[in-house]
Amino acid sequence: MLNGKKVLFSGMQATGTLTLGNYLGALKNWIELADEYECFYSVVDMHSITVRQEPSELRKKARNLMALYIAAGLDPEDNCIYYQSHVSGHAELAWILNCFTYVGELNRMTQFKDKARKHADNINAGLYTYPVLMAADILLYQADVVPVGIDQMQHLEITRDIAGRFNAIYGDVFTIPEPYIGKQGAKIMSLQDPSKKMSKSDENPNASIYLLDDPDTVMRKFKRAVTDSEACIAYNDEQPGVKNLLDIYCAATNTSIDDALKEFEGQGYGQLKEAVGESVIAILKPLQQRFNEILADKDYLDNIIKTNAERAQTASLKTLRKVQKKVGFPERVR
């Protein structure tokens, strides 16, 4: 608990550009969470360097991500949006937790195995202990809930195991985090292969709508979206491409599937695609305008970065000091 509210923590990588799937599936639904939770959203730049990054690119993407979150509607006063690397406790707690994590546990992490295969020339120790840093992120703020996708569930599980192990030795130090199961956002699939989720790491740029795509690009991608030869607008699993377009339309316009089906009755896929494209452009236009305004106002954004890092630092320090004391580090002389 913090300020009388439960704590929610989420981390996001600045690599890759946020997609419409990230927005309709997650971000858009996070806006209201600040009423109920004390929310921390960390741009996890320390995780990013587990694979090689171009330094100036990483810096730029991290700043863009910060601005995009704010542009998407996350109020930086109600939500603590900050850079992981600006809060020293993440690395400090990660070290301690490394000493409470077994190599056998880390060996089971499927994401490590995947990434090791993908980056065979750089299987570094950071990639291996990535889940421990993630555990530190979450536990540092005594998070009650963590909104994670299925791909990060194993990392949340190991976080719970590490926290439980630590608590069993030293008493109730850490809150054991739960996955956040609240109002679910829309699940948006790839425009090129509707059996796959729309992903910012997809190699085919036509598969995803990026939040910073211009209107022409958005429309072009929707026009190229994979459908089927049924030539009938219906909502079912046999027509996953059309289903996905309808899901996007409904999420973008806050329409129910039934109403959308009525609206498109008797129409062709061309018209559907056009309407979906328009509905998405209507969302992205103001978002991009805010994004550009925020980036242009250097002082405004810098000030948010500074004050939120301070807030995060203050919130995290309490846990860090407690943990340091528990494991036997000497008390600081005041």
Ligand code: TRP
């Ligand atoms: N590993 C997460 C991802 O790639 C990002 C992340 C880092 C995270 N720390 C976290 C997510 C803490 C939730 C909580 O998506």
